[in-house]
Amino acid sequence: MAEIPSGSRAVAAGAIRCGVCGTESRQPPFRPSPPEQPPDLDLRPGEPVRSTMARWLQQCPACGYCAPDLTRAHPAAAEAVRAAPFRALLADTSIPPLARRFMAWSLVLEETGALHAAAEAMLQAAWVADDLDRPDLARSWRQEAVALWRGGPPLDAEQTVRVVDALRRAEAWNDAAATARILADSRPPEAVAQVIVLEQRLIEAGDSGRHTVATALPPPSRRPHVSHQRIAARGEGLWAKLRRLFGKG
Numbered sequence: 001m002a003e004i005p006s007g008s009r010a011v012a013a014g015a016i017r018c019g020v021c022g023t024e025s026r027q028p029p030f031r032p033s034p035p036e037q038p039p040d041l042d043l044r045p046g047e048p049v050r051s052t053m054a055r056w057l058q059q060c061p062a063c064g065y066c067a068p069d070l071t072r073a074h075p076a077a078a079e080a081v082r083a084a085p086f087r088a089l090l091a092d093t094s095i096p097p098l099a100r101r102f103m104a105w106s107l108v109l110e111e112t113g114a115l116h117a118a119a120e121a122m123l124q125a126a127w128v129a130d131d132l133d134r135p136d137l138a139r140s141w142r143q144e145a146v147a148l149w150r151g152g153p154p155l156d157a158e159q160t161v162r163v164v165d166a167l168r169r170a171e172a173w174n175d176a177a178a179t180a181r182i183l184a185d186s187r188p189p190e191a192v193a194q195v196i197v198l199e200q201r202l203i204e205a206g207d208s209g210r211h212t213v214a215t216a217l218p219p220p221s222r223r224p225h226v227s228h229q230r231i232a233a234r235g236e237g238l239w240a241k242l243r244r245l246f247g248k249g
């Protein structure tokens with residue numbers, strides 16, 4: 001039997017060690033199967049990944065740290081987890097438990113300066129609110145996600161589409177329309193332009209509902225030869241890739 005070197009503690013079989021406090025816990029492994037349905041316009045994945053949100057984050061039973069991988073923690077994460085805002089958030093029973101987990105991860109990311117990643121986690125909290133039929137929470141958390149996106153480095157056209165979608169779904173109509181107009185005027189890539197046309201129509205109609213990428217992205221009228229498609233796939237934008245995968249025929 002191999003001897004455990006002194007100075008290092010072995011982790012019990014099937015358990016992982018928290019990157020913040022060192023406590024061991026069992027966390028079920030999560031390997032999602034690839035989405036078969038198209039994502040929403042804010043890139044919430046389609047099924048079967050869509051309904052697995054309860055398994056996207058692990059949470060330490062001792063310190064409450066939440067992350068996709070508990071064993072990994074930014075050097076500043078420990079401080080953020082011990083600080084009052086994080087403790088207050090974990091104790092706030094007015095927030096649904098699963099949403100609280102995504103907000104806790106968002107707070108850690110924000111404290112470590114990863115504002116765009118913090119925005120993603122906040123948007124995910126809004127998806128939880130959508131599923132719980134809490135439009136009040138979903139609207140306010142989408143607005144918070146937008147504030148985090150805008151607080152970080154400048155966003156490219158591909159990501160700005162998602163800001164427009166978050167604003168539309170938060171019913172921030174003026175901001176959504178203005179942001180969409182600036183993006184449309186910036187001569188974005190074709191696939192981005194197609195999504196923005198749909199977003200502008202929805203904003204004008206006061207439609208704050210969920211729509212998928214398949215609605216926004218008709219495939220190119222002339223389908224390129226498959227080998228060309230493969231060449232184009234390298235270096236193609238996010239929305240062009242989604243159009244190739246999910247565009248309605």
Ligand SMILES: [Zn+2]
Pocket residue numbers: 018019020021022023060061062063064065
């Ligand atoms: Zn911990």
